[in-house]
Amino acid sequence: MSDATYLTLEKLTLAYGKTAAVENLDLSIHRGELLALLGxxxxxxxxxxxxxxGLMPVRSGKIVLDGRDITRVxxxxxxxxxxxxSYALFPHLTVFENVAFGLRLQGMSGAALTEKVEAGLKTVGLSDFAARKTPDLSGGQQQRVALARSLVMQPKVxxxxxxxxxxxxxxxxEMRTELQRVQKESGVTMIFVTHDQVEALALADRIVVMRNGAIEQIGTPEEIYNQxxxxxxxxxxxxxxxTAVKDGMLVGPAGEVKASGPLPQAAGLAWRPRSIPLGSGPYKGTVRGVSYAGSSREYVLxxxxxPVKAEVDAALPAYALGTELAFDLPPEAAAPLQKMD
Incomplete structure (x- = not known):
């Protein structure tokens, strides 16, 4: 991935009628980057x-790709x-013809077209499927056909x-691995939209978390996950x-609770379930839910x-519903939050 800015959205505002869907959005994407829009x-x-x-008109702002303003293109x-x-493949055409479709529209034919399509199918591992019709393929194979059809057009994005x-x-x-491989080998700048945080964390170089038409946070998968x-x-x-933090206290529905250690400067703190120790600590809770998850057991206190959710090793003795348990919320195990809703 290059550090050079390749695609820029400047003060982008998009609307459906009078309702703004995206407002004053600024985003820079690097050449060769695999970026996720998550939310x-x-x-x-x-x-x-x-x-x-180019499928949605811009109310205001600018889109610049590789130094060219494409806002009205x-x-x-x-x-x-x-x-x-949905992949949008043609069911009556073979895999070869699906991949060749855009190239034929551009006037390509003969040996040049065949070479291009075969290279595209090789890139996605479908060289042996050129003569098949797309309804005869698995979902993953159909997706790779759609990917090859786009790649042979040599898109900038x-x-x-x-x-x-x-x-x-x-x-x-399987397809996460395949998408990463194809993207890195081809070097194409890739943007994918997803609501699945696991998918975004596994695939992206950077993640843009969106909310209500605005960017909530941009960062690497590690930054988004841990910070x-x-x-x-x-x-x-x-x-x-x-949990919100106020004047050095944790704030819950029942009021303020003294923390078990020094708190960082933050509007709130966040713990993953596996960061909550059970069986010891300054707080008390009652087990209201238990879920077995194979290697672990999850409790809701x-x-x-x-409600506090904790995750412990399934090999440990199980606690029954209604059991009163000691637990801790160690500040050092929490992620400090700049903003609380």
Whole structure:
């Protein structure tokens, strides 16, 4: 991945009628980067993707790609590839013809077209499937056809909309690896839209977390996972215990509670369930839920700070519902949050 800015969104505002879906968004994307737009439904991530591709008109702001202002350029002249969630393949055509479709529209034919398509199929590992019809392929194979069809057009940016959502769990794991391989080998700048934080963490060089049409946080997967900036991001990436901080005290529904150690300067603290020690500590809670998860057991405690979720080794003795337990919320194990909702 290059450090050079390749695609820039400047004060981008997008709207449906009078309702702004994205407002004054600034984002710089590097050449050769694999970037994830992550967030819940309605946060503006797909709208942003559609505007980059030229499928969504821009109310105000600017989109610059490789030094060229493409804000008002038509979609077919932006040199941007799209892989849709549905793959949008032609069922009556062979794999070869699906991949060749865009090239034929550009006037390519003969040996040049064959060479290009075969190279594209080789890139995604489908050289032996050229003669098959797409309905005869698995979901993962269909996705690779869609990927090859976009790649042979040599786009400056390749965009994928929820690329793994139609696949089962095993295929999702396989396709994560495949997408990373293809992206790194081709060097194409890739942006994918997802609501799945595990998918974004596993694939992306950087993650843009979006909320209500704005960017909540940008960072590497490690930064997003370990250093969430707000309670929204913390909750989205699996911090299930989030507490406000006020005047050196933890704040819960029942009021303020003294912390078990010195607190950092922060608006709030967030703990993952596995960071909560059970069986010892200054706090008391009552077991209201127990879930067996194979290697671990998860507990939900009713406490003065609200529900607290803890995860412990399944080999440890189990606690029954209604058991009163000591527990701790060690400040040193928490992620400090800059902003609380």
């Amino acid at each position: 819940p439904s309605g946060c503006g991530k797909t709208t942003t993707m559609r505007s980059i591709a 038509s979609a077919n002249k932006r040199e941007i590839g799209l892989v849709f969630q 390749l965009m994928l909309d929820e690329p793994l959502s139609n696949l089962d769990a095993r295929l999702r794991l 969430p900036a707000s309670s929204f991001v913390a909750d989205f990436v699996g911090f299930e215990n989030i 009713e406490t003065p700070l609200g």
